[in-house]
Amino acid sequence: MTQAGLHVIFDSASNDPPRVAELDVVAVHGLNFKNSDDHARKTWTMGDKLWLKDFLPNALARPARVMLFEYNSSPAIGATAIKLAGHANNLLQWLKLKRKSDPQKPLVFICHSLGGLIVKEALVAATLDVTYKSIVEATRLLVFFATPHQGGNYASLGDIVAKIVRTGMSKPRNDLLDALKESSDQVTQRFEQARHLPERCLVVSFYEGDSYGKLGLIVDKKSATLNLPGTREKQIAMHADHSTICKFDFADSPACELVLGTIADEVDRALTMDRTAPCPVPSYPLNSMAPVKTFVQRLALRDSIRNQLVRPLQSDRQGEVKRVGVWGMGGAGKSQLALSYLQHYRTEYDATFWIQADQTASIDRDFLAIYRLLVETTSSLSDPNPEDVKREVLSWFARVSGKYLVIFDGADSLHQTDKGFVALSEYCPGSSNIHIIITSRTSIAKYMSTFEGVSVGELEESQSVELFLNCAEIQPVRENVMAEAKLIVHELGYLALAISMAGKYVSQTPRLSSNLSVYLDEFRNRRRDLLSEIPDELVARYHHSVMTVWETSYSAVSEQLPEACRLLTLLSFIHYNDIFLELFGLDIDSGSTAVAPWTSVLGSQIRVDFHQLEKCFRVLENYSLCQRKMMQTSYSIHRLVHAWGYDRLQGDGDEVKRFWYAASKLLDDYLKTISDRQDGPVPKLRVVPHLTDNIHSFKRASTVTDWNKIDWLETLESFGFFFVDIGRWMKQH
Numbered sequence: 001m002t003q004a005g006l007h008v009i010f011d012s013a014s015n016d017p018p019r020v021a022e023l024d025v026v027a028v029h030g031l032n033f034k035n036s037d038d039h040a041r042k043t044w045t046m047g048d049k050l051w052l053k054d055f056l057p058n059a060l061a062r063p064a065r066v067m068l069f070e071y072n073s074s075p076a077i078g079a080t081a082i083k084l085a086g087h088a089n090n091l092l093q094w095l096k097l098k099r100k101s102d103p104q105k106p107l108v109f110i111c112h113s114l115g116g117l118i119v120k121e122a123l124v125a126a127t128l129d130v131t132y133k134s135i136v137e138a139t140r141l142l143v144f145f146a147t148p149h150q151g152g153n154y155a156s157l158g159d160i161v162a163k164i165v166r167t168g169m170s171k172p173r174n175d176l177l178d179a180l181k182e183s184s185d186q187v188t189q190r191f192e193q194a195r196h197l198p199e200r201c202l203v204v205s206f207y208e209g210d211s212y213g214k215l216g217l218i219v220d221k222k223s224a225t226l227n228l229p230g231t232r233e234k235q236i237a238m239h240a241d242h243s244t245i246c247k248f249d250f251a252d253s254p255a256c257e258l259v260l261g262t263i264a265d266e267v268d269r270a271l272t273m274d275r276t277a278p279c280p281v282p283s284y285p286l287n288s289m290a291p292v293k294t295f296v297q298r299l300a301l302r303d304s305i306r307n308q309l310v311r312p313l314q315s316d317r318q319g320e321v322k323r324v325g326v327w328g329m330g331g332a333g334k335s336q337l338a339l340s341y342l343q344h345y346r347t348e349y350d351a352t353f354w355i356q357a358d359q360t361a362s363i364d365r366d367f368l369a370i371y372r373l374l375v376e377t378t379s380s381l382s383d384p385n386p387e388d389v390k391r392e393v394l395s396w397f398a399r400v401s402g403k404y405l406v407i408f409d410g411a412d413s414l415h416q417t418d419k420g421f422v423a424l425s426e427y428c429p430g431s432s433n434i435h436i437i438i439t440s441r442t443s444i445a446k447y448m449s450t451f452e453g454v455s456v457g458e459l460e461e462s463q464s465v466e467l468f469l470n471c472a473e474i475q476p477v478r479e480n481v482m483a484e485a486k487l488i489v490h491e492l493g494y495l496a497l498a499i500s501m502a503g504k505y506v507s508q509t510p511r512l513s514s515n516l517s518v519y520l521d522e523f524r525n526r527r528r529d530l531l532s533e534i535p536d537e538l539v540a541r542y543h544h545s546v547m548t549v550w551e552t553s554y555s556a557v558s559e560q561l562p563e564a565c566r567l568l569t570l571l572s573f574i575h576y577n578d579i580f581l582e583l584f585g586l587d588i589d590s591g592s593t594a595v596a597p598w599t600s601v602l603g604s605q606i607r608v609d610f611h612q613l614e615k616c617f618r619v620l621e622n623y624s625l626c627q628r629k630m631m632q633t634s635y636s637i638h639r640l641v642h643a644w645g646y647d648r649l650q651g652d653g654d655e656v657k658r659f660w661y662a663a664s665k666l667l668d669d670y671l672k673t674i675s676d677r678q679d680g681p682v683p684k685l686r687v688v689p690h691l692t693d694n695i696h697s698f699k700r701a702s703t704v705t706d707w708n709k710i711d712w713l714e715t716l717e718s719f720g721f722f723f724v725d726i727g728r729w730m731k732q733h
Helices: 086-098 116-127 130-137 157-166 172-195 254-271 299-310 335-348 359-372 386-399 459-470 479-491 497-505 517-525 527-531 546-560 561-571 596-600 612-624 637-646 652-676 684-702 708-723
Strands: 004-011 025-030 064-070 108-112 139-147 202-208 233-238 322-327 352-357 402-408 435-439 627-629 633-636
Touching: 004 086, 025 116, 025 322, 025 335, 064 086, 086 116, 086 130, 108 116, 108 254, 108 708, 116 130, 116 139, 130 139, 139 254, 233 254, 299 322, 299 335, 322 479, 322 517, 335 352, 335 402, 335 435, 352 359, 352 652, 386 546, 459 497, 479 517, 497 527, 497 546, 517 527, 527 546, 527 637, 546 561, 546 612, 546 637, 561 596, 561 612, 561 637, 561 652, 596 652, 612 627, 652 684, 652 708
Parallel strands: 025 064, 025 108, 108 139, 139 202, 202 233, 322 435, 352 402, 402 435
Antiparallel strands: 004 064, 627 633
């Protein structure tokens, strides 16, 4: 006998790669009549294989945690050892402790012989004690191996129990037999009377097919099955006796394959029964919610959301609601990712709620619709106002049992300075049985997350090409199609919405679908017009153009810190990647009186120093208009946002001149700073892309303004000398 308790023998979270367990499996052995050492393990072991640990996890479709419940059940210590109610209560308390961080996690019991009676007694007791209510609600599957549920063909339940005892004791004492018979009868009667098995809980009953020596069949089919109505119970004969019925030494042996396959199938069926079982509360909205048909799955991001929602909480955070913020620039695919999660995992929840969170009024509208769905379970308001409705809906979430998913989509106004600021936390349910996903263009969503949240960036190249060809309705039959598609998605910066729009435009333009190479020139010449198109509902289920989304973010930044907007425009005249802070020539010492010439374009009322520059980048990052590169202590801007920053000037010659000259002076000053430094070629090579882009922007901008200032030409000349100095003249030329 090892130590009594609930012991974890396998946890997918400890595997490589680690996966958070989405399922708890609890195995309960029968009584230890032979007084055998380590009976809890030996019940399930043949040779050196404990199949619950060695075979079962790989057979299940979902990551799992497997536990053995061990209790001292040897009759050698007297009749108290076989009081089933005492063991059942201990099992409940251990389950409550082990599942404290996620009490709603689906639960599977696997029982041998009289261990099944302990589980049945535990479930009956849990229905009568509110502190264990979640255990009954989470139970999805009961697997019984030779458990005597009732009398057999030629014997009473008491006779069958006595027979089980004799498999381990040749001459059991009468007091033990009487106590066990009485206990077994009580459990069976209480189980029948309680009728507590939830509708979504399935049962598998494996029964003996081989005799146990001279004792014959110990628990025959009639006794070993519950005979539940419909398809809720699978009854399966095993070519094994009472002891070997749950022992396997090879995963591919016929008996083990039958058991593993049946358990895996029934687990899947139990977890998806929500599809057909009546739900006390309908999901909102009532119409089907799914990603658009051209959506490209981003499984790593979806898995990240899932792992954070099922990840256990630290002991000091028990009872918190789990929230995952999903943020990224407009058009990155945040809403589609949330829809993908909802579609994939909706059967795990009793109901799901999709709430449009772009403004307070839209949340109030959706809360009112949800309230009307719940009106039968909440107090009825004669003339509901938003505050009353919010109180009633949140109160319902606080008291309801079950598991629910709430998605706040498009929560972009989370900063208090935003014109349409949404106090989202006031609408978030606080119950631990609720999962919340928040999608937003602002990285403030990250800080609303229980854990790290999910940043949605660019698609991978292969995903981008797949999305483009799907939307363009082109089959990659020609050799050059894939190459041309790669060039197009690169130009679009692997941005999901822009790629969807481009593909749809190509599908509606025959001259382009037959010759993709023409599209790039057309996009570059008509970029602003094409990005201003509002997408088709079937393409993106998005009501704004790419341009409108960015303009909205730009306006929010302007209200909060106008200098940050002007900085974004300035950055459009250098390269969009690796924008390192040393480039700006600002002293980190706040007491410095030096003034960098380029700062004049920011129009700041105060002197721009290093800390003010960091603040500008911080605000831009908050609205996903730039991204911080952690490993390089620098920033980047999406290539389309970078191009849009220039396009916003709309050919205003004076503004183009002003910002180009400021950017060129910034670069020129940096060249002077590093000219005498002896720290190797890296600083010089690092600035090359910025110089190149600045020169290209000079060429573009010269079509809208008159460039006749000598000092501007002198700046360009200094760039030329720099390229000669580092041996890059011919390449840049």
